[in-house]
Amino acid sequence: MYLPRKFLDKMKILLGDEFESFFKSYDQPKFQGLRVNTLKISVENFKKISPFNLKPIPWCKNGFYFEEGQRPAKDPYYHAGLYYIQEPSAMSAAEILDAKPFDKVLDLCAAPGGKSVQIAAGLKGEGILVTNDINMNRVKALIKNMELFGVKNAIVTNENPKKIQSYFQNYFDEILVDAPCSGEGMFRKDPSMVKSWEKNDESTYVPIQKEIMGCVDAMLKMGGKLIYSTCTFSPEENEKIIKEFIEHHPRFDLINIPKNNSFSKGMPTWVDGKESLTYCARLWPHKIEGEGHFLAYMQKDLKGYINHPDFEKRSNLKPSDAFHNFVDENLNISLEGEFETYNNNLYLVPKGLPKLKGLKVLRSGWFLGTDKKNRFEPSQALAMGLNFKDVKRVLNFHRDDIEVYKYLKGETLNIGGEKGWTLVCVDHFPLGWAKQTGSMIKNYYPPAWRWLD
Numbered sequence: 001m002y003l004p005r006k007f008l009d010k011m012k013i014l015l016g017d018e019f020e021s022f023f024k025s026y027d028q029p030k031f032q033g034l035r036v037n038t039l040k041i042s043v044e045n046f047k048k049i050s051p052f053n054l055k056p057i058p059w060c061k062n063g064f065y066f067e068e069g070q071r072p073a074k075d076p077y078y079h080a081g082l083y084y085i086q087e088p089s090a091m092s093a094a095e096i097l098d099a100k101p102f103d104k105v106l107d108l109c110a111a112p113g114g115k116s117v118q119i120a121a122g123l124k125g126e127g128i129l130v131t132n133d134i135n136m137n138r139v140k141a142l143i144k145n146m147e148l149f150g151v152k153n154a155i156v157t158n159e160n161p162k163k164i165q166s167y168f169q170n171y172f173d174e175i176l177v178d179a180p181c182s183g184e185g186m187f188r189k190d191p192s193m194v195k196s197w198e199k200n201d202e203s204t205y206v207p208i209q210k211e212i213m214g215c216v217d218a219m220l221k222m223g224g225k226l227i228y229s230t231c232t233f234s235p236e237e238n239e240k241i242i243k244e245f246i247e248h249h250p251r252f253d254l255i256n257i258p259k260n261n262s263f264s265k266g267m268p269t270w271v272d273g274k275e276s277l278t279y280c281a282r283l284w285p286h287k288i289e290g291e292g293h294f295l296a297y298m299q300k301d302l303k304g305y306i307n308h309p310d311f312e313k314r315s316n317l318k319p320s321d322a323f324h325n326f327v328d329e330n331l332n333i334s335l336e337g338e339f340e341t342y343n344n345n346l347y348l349v350p351k352g353l354p355k356l357k358g359l360k361v362l363r364s365g366w367f368l369g370t371d372k373k374n375r376f377e378p379s380q381a382l383a384m385g386l387n388f389k390d391v392k393r394v395l396n397f398h399r400d401d402i403e404v405y406k407y408l409k410g411e412t413l414n415i416g417g418e419k420g421w422t423l424v425c426v427d428h429f430p431l432g433w434a435k436q437t438g439s440m441i442k443n444y445y446p447p448a449w450r451w452l453d
């Protein structure tokens with residue numbers, strides 16, 4: 001494949017003897033992976049029903065390679081949110097961050113959300129994930145992914161990190177900065193990245209990376225953990241950013257990422273930096289089955305620990321009668337907690353969230369549905385966050401049933417049954433809502449999510 005001369009010359013100097021095998025890796029096929037979404041199904045159970053040949057990815061417990069020619073994005077199980085399709089080396093950052101239930105986590109450059117979905121799986125629905133991206137178009141994909149994968153405790157924002165900083169002082173247990181970068185590790189996966197690199201190399205991204213990293217200290221709790229990751233090889237965007245960050249933020253220390261056959265050490269000599277930069281990790285395409293990544297894992301010290309500030313109590317809104325009627329008529333569970341409405345849209349908000357007035361918040365927890373003149377219309381996010389047992393009327397299809405495809409294409413189904421809201425499922429995993437009229441099923445699958453041939 002075509003690679004820019006300037007890139008090759010630079011890599012030759014950096015890699016020396018290793019350059020030839022690095023260069024040859026571009027003639028190998030790209031590696032493709034999927035990560036089982038444990039918010040919906042365990043790895044063990046997914047393996048029992050998986051239509052794909054799976055091979056474990058060594059650095060990600062829920063990650064698997066699938067074979068060339070298989071098309072997991074074209075499968076009803078994908079529409080049920082059972083797995084996220086992701087470049088294998090990109091699975092390393094959230095795996096190392098290892099968020100646990102009840103943690104408060106910030107994913108600052110999050111769209112389209114691969115790492116956020118992985119963090120959310122670690123939170124198991126408990127705690128808070130603030131997931132942000134500055135690019136509105138990309139945030140749309142982020143919202144869809146939070147909904148498709150059944151993430152109920154995410155606050156989705158579309159902001160400059162500087163603004164977020166003023167709302168969340170000393171708040172997060174973990175922060176992930178998956179920085180915008182020159183994308184040298186994406187050339188094999190997406191050759192159009194070569195053109196983009198020729199226009200914007202590291203000199204475009206370094207100032208942005210520095211600015212983003214300049215915001216994290218104030219938001220991270222004492223003792224909190226930070227991951228900086230990129231999918232590029234340039235030392236200026238990797239070791240050098242970390243070297244300068246630690247010089248300016250002496251409360252942060254690098255944590256050693258254990259090295260093995262997959263993770264190689266960071267390269268202090270490339271940036272005239274301290275030996276501790278070897279604690280960073282590099283995933284190289286000529287050494288692993290993946291496209292390449294850089295990771296730096298850091299912790300803020302505990303000196304001068306101050307308690308997490310008490311946030312002003314948020315006004316606890318009482319949902320409408322229409323919502324309560326919907327729950328009584330259609331669900332086998334009650335939905336309780338802190339509610340909020342924006343433009344008649346009702347949200348169940350995760351506990352412990354500060355007031356976010358003035359921040360561009362596009363999702364504030366679990367979007368349940370919309371109040372429409374004395375009736376409540378459930379959202380797609382509600383369907384995707386429920387278990388089939390939570391709903392009174394369920395229409396379940398097998399993965400091979402033609403009706404699954406008809407439903408996903410938005411067609412009306414000629415199936416009779418008890419009138420009312422019905423959860424359509426594939427092998428008992430929710431796909432979305434439909435309304436049974438008595439003789440047919442009116443399709444409520446969102447047009448933007450529909451199956452395209």
Ligand SMILES: C[S@@+](CC[C@H](N)C(=O)[O-])C[C@H]1O[C@@H](n2cnc3c(N)ncnc32)[C@H](O)[C@@H]1O
Nearest residue numbers: 109110111112113114115133134135178179180
């Ligand atoms: C490498 S991508 C993120 C991929 C994502 N973490 C995932 O796993 O799906 C970097 C993202 O940073 C966003 N970005 C660029 N500049 C930013 C800024 N100043 N603040 C926040 N996000 C920014 C881009 O829009 C892009 O979506």
